[in-house]
Amino acid sequence: MHARTVAPSFRPVRAVLLVLAMVAGLMAAALPAAGPAHAAVPDRWGFAFLDNPTPPAGYVPDLTRQWGSWPSPAANPVKVDQLGVGAYVVHFPLIAGPGGIAHATAVGRTGNWCQIKGWSTAGTGQDVAVNCYQPSGAPSNTLFTVLYTTSSGTPSPAGGSYGYTYSAVSGAVLAQYNSAGAVNTVSHGSTGIWKAWLPGLGVSTAAGNIEVTAVNGIQGARCKVADWVPGASGQTVVVACFNAANAPYDTTWTLSYSLKRAVHGPAFPPKSFGYLWFNGGVPANTNFNSVGAVNTLAGSAPFTVTLPGVAVPSDTAHATAYGTGPGWCGLAMPWARTSGTVQLYTLCFNPGGTPVAAPFLTAYTSAF
Known part of the structure; x- marks a missing residue:
């Protein structure tokens, strides 16, 4: 991964x-x-x-x-x-x-x-x-x-x-x-x-x-x-x-x-x-994909979390910030689905509301 x-x-x-x-x-x-x-x-x-x-x-x-x-x-x-x-x-x-x-x-x-x-x-x-x-x-x-x-x-x-x-x-x-x-x-x-x-x-x-x-x-x-x-x-x-x-x-x-x-x-x-936790790295067991594929992480602000094989509408996604400071995280845009792969665009902000690279947890699920 x-x-x-x-x-x-x-x-x-x-x-x-x-x-x-x-x-x-x-x-x-x-x-x-x-x-x-x-x-x-x-x-x-x-x-x-x-x-x-x-x-x-x-x-x-x-x-x-x-x-x-x-x-x-x-x-x-x-x-x-x-x-x-x-x-x-x-x-x-x-x-x-x-x-x-x-x-x-x-x-x-x-x-x-x-x-x-x-x-x-x-x-x-x-x-x-x-x-x-x-x-x-x-x-x-x-x-x-x-x-x-x-x-x-x-x-x-x-x-x-x-x-x-x-x-x-x-x-x-x-x-x-x-x-x-x-x-x-x-x-x-x-x-x-x-x-x-x-x-x-x-x-x-x-x-x-x-x-x-x-x-x-x-x-x-x-x-x-x-x-x-x-x-x-x-x-x-x-x-x-x-x-x-x-x-x-x-x-x-x-x-x-x-x-x-x-x-x-x-x-x-x-x-x-599937789900993924980024805390400076990605701990192995916090990176899960229900069909056995390997999720990947790229970028920084926003991050792109790619989950192969699980993109099935209807679906949803969420994100939570990790760390002690007052910054927060969300999704930069709706998740994209291409040929069974879903991409989540997780975006975090510093206390002034400026995009930054920061730790987060994110999760995606289909209803099916």
Whole structure:
């Protein structure tokens, strides 16, 4: 595999040093004990790509980049309404119910980012509200990908690991799932820092994918993976969140972890998915392709992640920044599909909103 080594270009600032100290302190704390829980593949899920930043009422976004677990998704499409500048609600039909998590990723080159405002049952469907912002923090009309998923029941025999957590500011877990049947926990450190513990998932070396999204209905917030410590007994993930002024900020957030599973939880099917973590190199077990091909990485700002053999519409992609500073990542443009190969264009930004080469995690999945 070709792993391009690119040093992060974030400049040290006071906020970064504070976060580094917070991470060090939090990682030294004792890990919470595991306990019993439910486990399995998704009960209900949906994803979409908003391809029009100023959609008319009841807009149906790109049909080749949306799908879900409800009956006849092609005949019952996702719809989007715009509520105001940079404010949207995505209507997933026929998957009403409590729990679950949502993720959103901005798509574009301007440095805009998106967060989840919240999600709730709406009649027979599930509504997910997404808010997007300029680097300054002002609301801004933005393209984005969004997914909602919820899991319960018994483990899938297909293998791999999957878990998610929806955390309150305090660290109280508002929703969680763990395919090992354990209970995920979160502890809050200093402002804008949390440690998530996912017992029983993964392996002792870095393997799999992590996605993190801020959830906030009051102001703009960005969250990322600040550190990841794999272990034979589970995965420890430090989450760092910032406001638009690049200061550490307390907000709610969602995190999902997947090993040999798609970003929304299932494994085989879908038969076509993959992920990659770039942290200056590409750890072997964080570079996965479900058809056994080798993903490659090229470029820098944006990076081009090429996943051979898995490009099957309908599909989606997400990206999360990695590191302690207040920079963030998204997708520079919609992913491209050519002869079965998909290319993701992951683009990261420094605290001023300028494109930079920086660490990230990215994931792609087809519905099939």
